[in-house]
Amino acid sequence: xxxxxxxxxxxxxxxxxxxxxxxxxxxxxxxxxxxxxxxxxxxxxxxxxxxxxxxxxxxxxxxxxxxxxxxxxxxxxxxxxxxxxxxxxxxxxxxxxxxxxxxxxxxxxxxxxxxxxxxxxxxxxxxxxxxxxxxxxxxxxxxxxxxxxxxxxxxxxxxxxxxxxxxxxxxxxxxxxxxxxxxxxxxxxxxxxxxxxxxxxxxxxxxxxxxxxxxxxxxxxxxxxxxxxxxxxxxxxxxxxxxxxxxxxxxxxxxxxxxxxxxxxxxxxxxxxxxxxxxxxxxxxxxxxxxxxxxxxxxxxxxxxxxx
Numbered sequence: 001x002x003x004x005x006x007x008x009x010x011x012x013x014x015x016x017x018x019x020x021x022x023x024x025x026x027x028x029x030x031x032x033x034x035x036x037x038x039x040x041x042x043x044x045x046x047x048x049x050x051x052x053x054x055x056x057x058x059x060x061x062x063x064x065x066x067x068x069x070x071x072x073x074x075x076x077x078x079x080x081x082x083x084x085x086x087x088x089x090x091x092x093x094x095x096x097x098x099x100x101x102x103x104x105x106x107x108x109x110x111x112x113x114x115x116x117x118x119x120x121x122x123x124x125x126x127x128x129x130x131x132x133x134x135x136x137x138x139x140x141x142x143x144x145x146x147x148x149x150x151x152x153x154x155x156x157x158x159x160x161x162x163x164x165x166x167x168x169x170x171x172x173x174x175x176x177x178x179x180x181x182x183x184x185x186x187x188x189x190x191x192x193x194x195x196x197x198x199x200x201x202x203x204x205x206x207x208x209x210x211x212x213x214x215x216x217x218x219x220x221x222x223x224x225x226x227x228x229x230x231x232x233x234x235x236x237x238x239x240x241x242x243x244x245x246x247x248x249x250x251x252x253x254x255x256x257x258x259x260x261x262x263x264x265x266x267x268x269x270x271x272x273x274x275x276x277x278x279x280x281x282x283x284x285x286x287x288x289x290x291x292x293x294x295x296x297x298x299x300x301x302x303x304x305x306x307x308x
Contacts, residue, residue: 224283
């Protein structure tokens with residue numbers, strides 16, 4: 001104790017000032033102030049610092065880059081920069097910047113977007129919002145035989161110029177995707193997920209229209225079929241990663257935790273205080289009641305952004 005007081009008395013005093021108010025802080029400061037004064041008038045602290053300087057990690061860091069140094073040509077593989085668009089203001093405790101008045105909403109996707117599209121139209125049309133419903137049954141991001149979603153999304157934005165876009169897609173995924181060297185990548189490992197996420201990110205970027213619009217991308221509730229659940233988990237993970245560059249414009253709404261909590265499929269859940277069926281008999285799509293639950297989540301996020 002005597003050695004501590006003589007060699008590190010100021011450290012005791014400093015530690016006391018960092019404690020929250022209370023009896024512990026009072027005791028530490030009661031001891032720290034006098035021993036700190038004593039230590040400050042003796043040369044022992046400087047002696048101790050010099051004797052222990054050899055263990056300082058700073059001695060071996062002179063050749064490394066610090067936070068204030070940017071990557072050079074000698075280190076071309078720099079860390080990608082973080083932009084303000086990667087943060088949802090609400091997560092930071094700040095108010096989201098309103099994109100303006102919501103006048104046109106596009107609801108699109110595969111068969112999953114039905115009957116969500118009509119439910120949103122029923123609720124928003126009385127408020128003067130034009131809701132365009134554009135489902136494409138049997139299509140998918142990894143399935144190009146019917147429609148190429150990269151081309152379709154660009155055409156939708158060009159023709160409709162929506163203020164917001166709701167996307168519910170993923171019922172028909174899991175098809176092989178092209179990889180490097182012309183090889184096909186089978187679902188559902190990291191390589192496949194990366195290519196799929198890249199495609200989804202391209203759609204998100206198209207729909208957000210440079211930040212002028214808001215995108216509400218719905219995760220797919222797990223299906224009853226256990227063999228399909230792996231596909232849906234991979235698809236949802238890819239959606240989440242795809243949205244990262246534009247969290248301020250793209251809202252990924254996780255329906256899995258709502259309809260299939262803890263990864264367990266269920267046909268019914270408590271809605272309005274009582275158990276109600278929320279899935280279609282196929283064990284994949286949402287029925288009308290399930291669409292109402294999904295619409296509640298979408299509109300909560302829409303109103304948060306547009307203030308309506």
